[in-house]
Amino acid sequence: MASPPDTSKTTKLERYNSYIRKVNSTKLIAASSKLLFRVTLLVALLLIFFFTINYPPLTSEKTFNNNIHTTIYGGGASWEKQVRHSSTPHRPNGLSVLVTGAAGFVGSHCSLALKKRGDGVLGLDNFNSYYDPSLKRARQDQLTKHQIFIVEGDINDTELLRKLFDIVPFTHILHLAAQAGVRYAMQNPLSYVNSNVAGFVNLLEIAKAADPQPAIVWASSSSVYGLNTKVPFSEDHRTDQPASLYAATKKAGEAIAHTYNHIYGLSLTGLRFFTVYGPWGRPDMAYFFFTKDMIQGKSINVYVTQDDKEVARDFTYIDDIVKGCVGALDTAEKSTGSGGKKRGPAQLRVYNLGNTSPVSVKKLVAILENLLNVKAKKNVIKMPRNGDVPFTHANVSLALRDFGYKPTTDLSSGLRKFVKWYVSYYGIQPRVKKANEGEK
Ligand SMILES: O=C(O)[C@H]1O[C@H](OP(=O)(O)OP(=O)(O)OC[C@H]2O[C@@H](n3ccc(=O)[nH]c3=O)[C@H](O)[C@@H]2O)[C@H](O)[C@@H](O)[C@H]1O
Numbered sequence: 001m002a003s004p005p006d007t008s009k010t011t012k013l014e015r016y017n018s019y020i021r022k023v024n025s026t027k028l029i030a031a032s033s034k035l036l037f038r039v040t041l042l043v044a045l046l047l048i049f050f051f052t053i054n055y056p057p058l059t060s061e062k063t064f065n066n067n068i069h070t071t072i073y074g075g076g077a078s079w080e081k082q083v084r085h086s087s088t089p090h091r092p093n094g095l096s097v098l099v100t101g102a103a104g105f106v107g108s109h110c111s112l113a114l115k116k117r118g119d120g121v122l123g124l125d126n127f128n129s130y131y132d133p134s135l136k137r138a139r140q141d142q143l144t145k146h147q148i149f150i151v152e153g154d155i156n157d158t159e160l161l162r163k164l165f166d167i168v169p170f171t172h173i174l175h176l177a178a179q180a181g182v183r184y185a186m187q188n189p190l191s192y193v194n195s196n197v198a199g200f201v202n203l204l205e206i207a208k209a210a211d212p213q214p215a216i217v218w219a220s221s222s223s224v225y226g227l228n229t230k231v232p233f234s235e236d237h238r239t240d241q242p243a244s245l246y247a248a249t250k251k252a253g254e255a256i257a258h259t260y261n262h263i264y265g266l267s268l269t270g271l272r273f274f275t276v277y278g279p280w281g282r283p284d285m286a287y288f289f290f291t292k293d294m295i296q297g298k299s300i301n302v303y304v305t306q307d308d309k310e311v312a313r314d315f316t317y318i319d320d321i322v323k324g325c326v327g328a329l330d331t332a333e334k335s336t337g338s339g340g341k342k343r344g345p346a347q348l349r350v351y352n353l354g355n356t357s358p359v360s361v362k363k364l365v366a367i368l369e370n371l372l373n374v375k376a377k378k379n380v381i382k383m384p385r386n387g388d389v390p391f392t393h394a395n396v397s398l399a400l401r402d403f404g405y406k407p408t409t410d411l412s413s414g415l416r417k418f419v420k421w422y423v424s425y426y427g428i429q430p431r432v433k434k435a436n437e438g439e440k
Pocket residue numbers: 180181182220221222223273274275276284285286287300301302303311312313361383388389390
């Protein structure tokens with residue numbers, strides 16, 4: 001007969017297992033309460049952080065130079081009030097313009113011109129360090145004196161742009177924010193794609209969805225003519241041979257403008273600027289750093305073409321460019337779409353804004369020598385293969401016909417104003433001409 005199974009071992013094992021289960025469940029309860037405690041602590045900390053550090057929501061203030069306050073990102077009531085106040089026109093039928101790149105050279109001049117005639121102007125600028133940001137801050141100072149508020153932010157920031165359009169029904173955008181400079185494109189190619197292509201598309205996406213849709217005037221470039229040899233450059237000449245990535249991104253901008261006009265009914269005007277110069281200009285441009293280097297007794301590189309011909313530019317004075325921008329804004333028709341839907345054909349334009357009178361770089365240096373009373377130490381070298389083109393020359397008859405654009409400042413008069421500003425801004429004692437040093 002089979003003996004009954006020995007259960008004494010099983011019973012012990014069961015008791016042991018039940019003991020283990022108890023221990024585990026106590027541990028589990030302890031661990032869960034610990035976890036619960038930690039989660040509660042984390043939530044509490046997050047709430048404290050949200051209400052103390054980040055209130056009013058999304059706003060943080062930075063102080064620059066002694067007295068310039070810039071809102072980096074908005075959302076609070078006082079920020080919204082500044083945005084509204086700055087963009088409200090102060091004349092009947094005044095425009096309400098969002099100026100991107102408002103702390104830039106052309107942007108700051110245009111913002112002031114618009115504000116002075118009673119338009120509402122809100123600036124947007126990311127104050128990047130492509131060139132000395134303190135110059136951008138000083139331009140901002142000028143704008144602040146005229147009650148123009150600059151929001152510190154990037155054109156790639158969708159949420160920020162959407163917020164600005166939620167607050168203000170802008171009638172126009174003057175889009176001047178860009179990565180400029182022909183030669184720098186070889187050092188930092190992606191910055192051109194980021195600002196001039198992605199940033200532009202981001203802005204157009206917001207503009208197309210806005211209700212009302214604004215009309216957009218934006219900065220293209222003379223560089224789109226690239227290797228075109230027909231002169232003077234006219235808007236219907238070929239622009240499919242860009243010589244630099246900068247030029248290629250501006251040309252891409254023109255193609256993108258066509259698309260947004262075609263699909264969404266956005267009114268779009270591209271302005272091809274020709275080597276703009278003047279007071280408060282860009283330190284990366286030749287006339288600016290030639291002035292600096294000549295004053296400091298440093299040598300400068302003066303380019304000639306591969307076959308030793310002079311390199312020339314249709315240098316255009318800033319005040320003429322401002323008149324062109326304002327003229328383009330004033331004649332821009334309304335966009336026809338709303339909320340992302342096209343309701344009819346809209347205006348699509350491209351204009352040259354140049355001086356119609358090219359001057360060689362050699363002559364530019366001679367004018368500066370005369371104004372600064374300094375003999376330049378010139379290295380005459382063949383133009384490196386860096387995206388530069390040998391010459392530019394604008395035909396501006398289209399801009400003249402459509403908004404009376406007529407440049408009035410020759411290079412000598414314009415550079416005289418620039419040098420006056422330069423020595424005053426940088427606190428330089430100009431070299432006084434001796435009696436026997438005649439005009440060159
Ligand atoms: O119209 C534009 O669309 C562009 O204009 C401007 O480009 P550019 O016309 O090339 O001006 P800029 O650099 O001042 O060179 C001037 C001349 O000096 C020559 N140059 C330059 C440097 C040097 O060391 N030596 C020299 O001879 C050089 O070969 C050239 O002949 C803007 O920067 C650009 O952002 C864009 O807006």
